[in-house]
Amino acid sequence: MKKGIDVGGSFIKVLWEDGKREKVYVRNVSKNKEAFVERLREIIREGNPTKVGIAVAGFTSLEGVVYRSPNIPALDGVDIKKLLLEEGISGFVLNDVSAGAFGEWYYDHRDSRNLLFVAIGTGLGAGFVCEGRVFLGSCGSALELGHHIVEKDGELCSCGRRGCLEAYCSSYGLERIYKKLSAGESLKDYQIVLRAKEGDQKAQEAIETFKDYLTIGLMNAVHIFNPDRVVLGGGLIQQLREFMDDMETRLKKAVEAFPSQCFKLDFSKCGEFCMARGALALALADDR
Ligand SMILES: [Zn+2]
CATH class of the missing domain: 3.30.420.40 (ATPase, nucleotide binding domain)
Incomplete structure (x- = not known):
């Protein structure tokens, strides 16, 4: 077996x-x-x-x-x-x-020809499955989407660079966004999500900022890869799921009209x- x-x-x-x-x-x-x-x-x-x-x-x-x-x-x-x-x-x-990207294709999206999977939790990782094969690059390190820069001289990332997508779209990214908005209050990611669910405006604002950066990052990726499926997963996305319903609309609006027609945004269903x-x-x- x-x-x-x-x-x-x-x-x-x-x-x-x-x-x-x-x-x-x-x-x-x-x-x-x-x-x-x-x-x-x-x-x-x-x-x-x-x-x-x-x-x-x-x-x-x-x-x-x-x-x-x-x-x-x-x-x-x-x-x-x-x-x-x-x-x-x-x-x-x-x-x-x-x-994980291969699993998404194999189990849930076998009809996809170009699938981009983005997982957000402690960090931000991605994978790409093209015609049923995982695209790995020359050394095996392709799809380091978390470390492409979305803000010049922006926030410090875990990799040591500044302004990477992960510096905003990750647990620590969301926690830092919230801390800045709330004049120094430190909360863990799940506490921010909980507060947002209870209607707290600062927490909701932090999630909006998170989504703004995520839209930019995904837009860049869609412009480069022209996928037919964008699948979002990972622990933080699962927690934020109820705030993510407009992500497809937002992303489609941000993306160039032609590639915008080609993709559907979905959420991973497979959990931990x-x-x-x-x-x-x-x-x-x-x-x-
Ligand atoms: Zn980085």
């Missing part, structure tokens, strides 16, 4: 072909290379899978080596493809959001096992 594994900094999530799910806590070993790799190795071979897809939160090469993972320092430089081979299991290793589902889809579509 095949399975998909989503390797994150706090949890490793596993989704089996028959729908069985597991969630293993790994934060305690996320800085210890030896311990983390050993835990991952156990999870890979557990249940004797025939094929495994692995989605990793971090820069991952086409050969399956993690170049750098900001959230899982223990994985920097780790050759995950080699781990699979050492266990005698064939499989795929991909950046998590690229895998989204990236594991994408990794499983990669293992299932075994000619890829």
Whole structure:
């Protein structure tokens, strides 16, 4: 039987072909290379899978080596493809959001020819599936949409640059927007969303600003990729879902008229096992 594994900094999530799910806590070993790799190795071979897809939160090469993972320092430089081979299991290793994009296409949007998936939570990641294949670029690092600049000399981003899309459209981005609007009050993302739901004007304004930047970022991406489907997902989008109904209209208005006719905006329905589902889809579509 095949399975998909989503390797994150706090949890490793596993989704089996028959729908069985597991969630293993790994934060305690996320800085210890030896311990983390050993835990991952156990999870890979557990249940004797025939094929495994692995989605990793971090820069991952086409050969399956993690170049750098900001959230899982223990994985920097780790050759995950080699781990699979050492266990005698064939499989795929991909950046998590690229895998997630493939899952969106495979399970929910098989009619799409060019699907752009944007996941927003702690950070902002994206993936692109063209004619049923994940577009990875030359090194495997394509679609770093979170780090294209939407404001010159803007807010500081987690990558060290200023004005990146992620600096506005992420949990920390929304928290910072709110803090500025409310003259210094620090709230967590879910508290801002809760206040907005209760009618708090500052919280609602912060979400509007978040959406303004998201519209710019998505407009740039639509102009470059000309997708037929834009799928928004990730934990923060899920929380903000009731405020996002006008995103398609806003985006269509911002985008040039011709490519604007070609796409539909949708919301991911797959929740927290989204990236594991994408990794499983990669293992299932075994000619890829
Ligand atoms: Zn950045």
